[in-house]
Amino acid sequence: MxxxxxxxxxxxxxxxxxxxxxxxxxxxxxxxxxxxxxxxxxxxxxxxxxxxxxxxxxxxxxxxxxxxxxxxxxxxxxxxxxxxxxxxxxxxxxxxxxxxxxxxxxxxxxxxxxxxxxxxxIPDWMDEVGVQELGEAVWSKEIAAQNQPAKVILRVNTLKTTKEKLRAILMDLDIETDYLKDQPDALVLKERANVFLTDAFKEGFFEVQDANSQLVAAFLDVKPGMRVVDTCAGAGGKTLHLASLMENKGQLIAMDLYESKLKQLKLRAKRNGAFNIEYKIIDSTKVIKKLQEKADRVLIDAPCSGLGVLKRNPDAKWKLQPEFIDNIRKVQAEVLESYSRIVKPGGKLVYATCSVLPSENQEQVKHFLTTENGKNFTFVKDAKILASESGFDGFYMALLERKA
Missing domain, CATH: 1.10.940 (N-utilizing Substance Protein B Homolog; Chain A)
Structure with a gap:
């Protein structure tokens, strides 16, 4: 050595x-x-x-x-x-x-x-926020878990293959994987490998996506033939998962503020064989208004502090500032208020973040349900996932239903 x-x-x-x-x-x-x-x-x-x-x-x-x-x-x-x-x-x-x-x-x-x-x-301010929001014992365990290197998790693209077939293809390339309990589309790599160089990746058989991130699309309870809107699609990891759960049937609208991210998503969608996706840049309030009360399902994968994914992005510890968290809470409240209007009566909404802070998660949902628009929704269930308990990224997701 x-x-x-x-x-x-x-x-x-x-x-x-x-x-x-x-x-x-x-x-x-x-x-x-x-x-x-x-x-x-x-x-x-x-x-x-x-x-x-x-x-x-x-x-x-x-x-x-x-x-x-x-x-x-x-x-x-x-x-x-x-x-x-x-x-x-x-x-x-x-x-x-x-x-x-x-x-x-x-x-x-x-x-x-x-x-x-x-x-x-970690910075002093981050430690103070963690203790304040999660308590001394939980925060100690959580930040220790966030300092462990992230495992490489694949999400099998069921539009093109099955978990068993992909596992066999990778085995032939000496890339060994394990199944994950309660994760129907996930394979975890036994050892790190550059899976992006494989033909299986180039042919769209899988995407790299954390195990807990894969729970979000499933939480939305989509069915083939529905009209589904992913309001903060970004480069589209969850959009592509929704497309496969919808079996390419129905209409999936991917929205984002940034055209560059939607361009990346288009390339990924082509590779994945996902062709029921429409792309909309949110360049004015008209985009939201046109979709008001039109969607069966809406995903709000809200902008957040990212304090659930530090193991994947360790430099975020040094780039994040306390004022950013204060600002992002305001943004979260605004997107929840605005994008929830897209859900039609009887439809469902998932609010999700990759943060472990209650102020970005359950407290946002609790506040939303007291607003004029939020009173149209009922709380169905939520999931608070800590890295220290799951071994993967920290996530939050809440399922709300619009009253018929």
């Missing part, structure tokens, strides 16, 4: 882009993995996992290294040295790593690990 200079240099460059230039970790990692065509799977795995680990543990590692932002290159090397020592790598005799104080690093790690904000490597 030794460190290779070109892999480490790429890691340092990538950390500089994330921490100092404000780039998103997933984009930086994708770019880094294309840097050298000669790299094998172990090399790419080292680069991707090391970048994500150092991003995830930034506060802890920089405190141990005694460096503060903005990090210069020497600072980044010191942070990297902390990672290497704690991961058990022998420190090579490179100029940048000279004098790495290995015993001191281990001692500081033991000392700082007694304090949750360092142990879980």
């Amino acid at each position: 030794r460190l290779h200079r070109n892999l480490v240099y790429t890691t340092i460059d990538s950390l500089n882009a994330i921490f100092n230039d404000g780039e998103y970790a997933d984009k930086v990692v994708a770019r880094a993995l294309k840097k050298d065509k000669r790299w094998g799977s172990h090399d790419r795995k080292f680069v991707a996992e090391t970048i994500y680990e150092i991003v995830r543990w930034k506060r802890l590692y920089s405190e141990i290294a005694d460096v503060k932002e903005p990090f210069d290159r020497d600072d980044l090397w010191r942070v990297f040295a902390v990672w290497a020592v704690l991961r058990g790598y022998p420190i090579p005799d490179w100029r940048q790593l000279e004098g790495t104080p290995e015993r001191k690093i281990k001692g500081r790690f033991d000392e700082l690990s007694k304090n949750r904000v360092f142990r879980e490597s």
Whole structure:
């Protein structure tokens, strides 16, 4: 087990882009993995996992290294040295790593690990919000679970294949998967693999989608032939799942504020063989008004803090600001009030977020039901899913029915 200079240099460059230039970790990692065509799977795995680990543990590692932002290159090397020592790598005799104080690093790690904000490597404000909303015991478990690397989960595209057939196809490529209990369309990878390079992906046999994210479309109780509206479709993970549950029958309207996201969805839909989707950019209030009381089912996958998906997006810990959460709560209340008008009498609505904060979830629904428009709805059921209990992403979903 030794460190290779070109892999480490790429890691340092990538950390500089994330921490100092404000780039998103997933984009930086994708770019880094294309840097050298000669790299094998172990090399790419080292680069991707090391970048994500150092991003995830930034506060802890920089405190141990005694460096503060903005990090210069020497600072980044010191942070990297902390990672290497704690991961058990022998420190090579490179100029940048000279004098790495290995015993001191281990001692500081033991000392700082007694304090949750360092142990879980989170900003103080996030820790305060978590304790305030979930309580000390639940928050401690939840943030620890959010620091575990995310598993790769596939959602089988039932428009094109079955779970059993896809599992066999992947097995032939030495990609082993397991079934998930109570998840009819999910396969979990036993080991990480670049599934996007497979013909099965290119032919639209599956999408990569977290296990708990796959519960949202099913919660909406769609049937073939219905008119269904996904109001915050984005790049369309849940839209595509709805299309497969509808068996391509009926009308599925995917809406978003951003045309670029709907363009991505169109490409994915083509690959998936999902052809019952219409695309609408929300460029004025007229778009909503035209659909008023017209839909059997409406999904509001609302914008949120993303505090349920930190294991997947560890850099969000450093990009999120407390004022963003205050603002997003107002946006959630507005979209719930506005988009719920699309549901026809007797129709159903799901409000969902990938947050674990009650103020973004059950409290939003509770407030909505007291509004003039909300009084037209009855609460059917909800699901509060914590990463610490499920092992996957944190999610919330509430099912409401419009009175006939």
